[in-house]
Amino acid sequence: MFKKNVLNISFLLVLLSVFLFVPAEKVKAQNQIVALEIDINDILSNSQFIGLTNLGLDSEGRxxxxxxxxxxxxxxxxxxxLYIEVKVFAGKIGEIVNVTSRPGFPFSLQPTQSVYINNNTLSEDGVQGIxxxxxxxxxxxxEGDEFIESLDGSTTLPADIYSIEIIVFQNTNENGRVDLASISAEIGGAVPVSESVDFFLRTPGDVTxxxxxxxxxxxQFSWEGEQGIEYRLLVVKNSATDSPESLLESARSSAPPKExxxxxxxxxxxxxxxxxxxxxxxSGAIPLEPxxxxxxxxxxxxxxxxNIEERTSEIWSFKLSEPETTDDSIVITEETKKALINLVGNGTFENLVSSGFTIQSFQIDGVTYSGAQATIILAELLRKIEAGDIVLGGGN
Incomplete structure (x- = not known):
């Protein structure tokens, strides 16, 4: 648990500088005596969420x-x-940090002197170059102490708009405190800062x-997620020997076909x-099998x-149904029965019917007929047989 006390200034400023994303034009110099400028590494400015354990720092902030x-x-x-003051604010909470140079320990700058600083050059007892x-x-x-405790051990900061203000001021008996230069910035508005990137599956299927x-x-695969994020979509077939987790993990370990x-x-x-x-x-995928x-x-x-961190959704499953079989059997009417008996003989016809056979289709001159069309053709054949237009050989 953090206590409200004097923290290691190097680690504190680094921990809090993760809120910064600020171009040089943010610098404000009230009377052009002192200039103050801060630059932020792309490691921070390009982060999609802030995890304090992912910055590569040791316990001293180095x-x-x-x-x-x-x-x-x-x-x-x-x-x-000269003195330095640092304030950090969380939009939902207020001021969470205030660090100031201790009275009686000012520093000086020689004419036109420029002092370079970074998170590795600061310490509790001074600034390198001064x-x-x-x-x-x-x-x-x-408020800051309560905020840190509310994280309950988490090292990822909750989604919010964070801001930081750094002030260089002069404090003399004559004039008291006079702010000479300050810089302020915020992150969490246009840049997405969140404790997690969540996405939830919608269709097709459901949990495994x-x-x-x-x-x-x-x-149609669909999900709920954050705008502008690129997702990798994997679909694998069930295996009798491997779990869904291992199948998907193996698939993720190889590059997509387009890469x-x-x-x-x-x-x-x-x-x-x-x-x-x-x-x-x-096309471009293996067809799903019924x-x-x-x-x-x-x-x-x-x-x-x-670091680059990978986030994954739940695993969902679905089964592609077998196609429904439609009964295209030829309807046996009195006309079609007579036609079939004339074609195959009464004995053969009765044997087939008693054995449970149905007629699905037949072929004439290389053309296959089934369903209602076959019924019409059989009725036409019967009329031609009865009219003598078709003469069948052999007996019944």
Whole structure:
């Protein structure tokens, strides 16, 4: 648990600098005595969510250069009695951090001196490049302490709009406190900052034990997710020896066909999709087979600090139904019965009927007839037989 006290300034500023995404024009210099500028590494600015354990830092806040910048004396005279104040705000909570140079420990800048700083050059007792000993007071505010405790051990910050303000001020007996330069910025507005990237499957199918059947061999896959995120959609066929999890994991370990990979033996579809739906294609995928069960899952890769993290959805399943068999048997009317008896003989006809056979189709001159059309043709044959237009050889 964090206590409200003087934290290691290097780690604190790095932890809080993850909220920054600010171009140089954000710098405000009230009287052009001191300039202040901060730059943020792409590791932070490109992150889709903020995970403090993914920044490559040790317990002292050292590691990759995540935040850097400079403080510069713009005059030709020594500027003395300088202090630094850092404030951090969470939109839903208020001020969560306040760190200020300790009274009695100011620093000075020589004429036109520029001091480069980054998260690895700060310490509790000073700033590299400044000869004066600088100490800091402050840390988490009461609200900040409650905020950290509310994370309950999580190292991922909740979705919110975070802002930071850094001020360089001069404090003299003569004039009191005078702010010389400040910089402020926020993240969480236009840039998506969230504790997780969630997506939920909608169709087809349901969770793996729901036994849902579908009839369309080209189903529409749909889900609920965040706008602008690219998803990888995988569809695999059920296996008697492998679990759905292992099948999908194996499929994910190889590249999609459009990226130089190939579909595995049990894999039907592997494609990247931007949006929230995808129609199963008639080409570029293995056709779904009637009677087979399939599993599908979405995944997406997101930038988290220096790492790429993969998020996956639930696994859903569906079974493609067998096509319904339609009874196209020829309807046996009195006319068709007479025609068939004339064609095959009464004994043969009775034997076939008593054995449970039905007539599905017949062929004349290479043309196959079935269903209602066959009934019409048989009736026509009977009329021609009775009219003597067709003479059958052999006996009945």
């Amino acid at each position: 590691g990759p250069v995540l935040v850097s910048g400079y403080i510069q004396n713009l005059t030709n005279e020594v500027v003395t009695d 000869s004066d000993k600088v100490k800091f007071d402050g840390g988490l505010t009461t 034990d729901a036994n849902v059947e579908i009839t369309n061999p080209y189903p 130089g990979g190939s579909l595995l033996q049990f894999e039907n579809l592997d494609i990247r999709v931007t949006g929230e739906s995808f129609q199963y294609p008639s 009677g087979q069960t399939y599993f599908w899952q979405l995944s997406t890769s997101i930038q988290s600090g220096i």
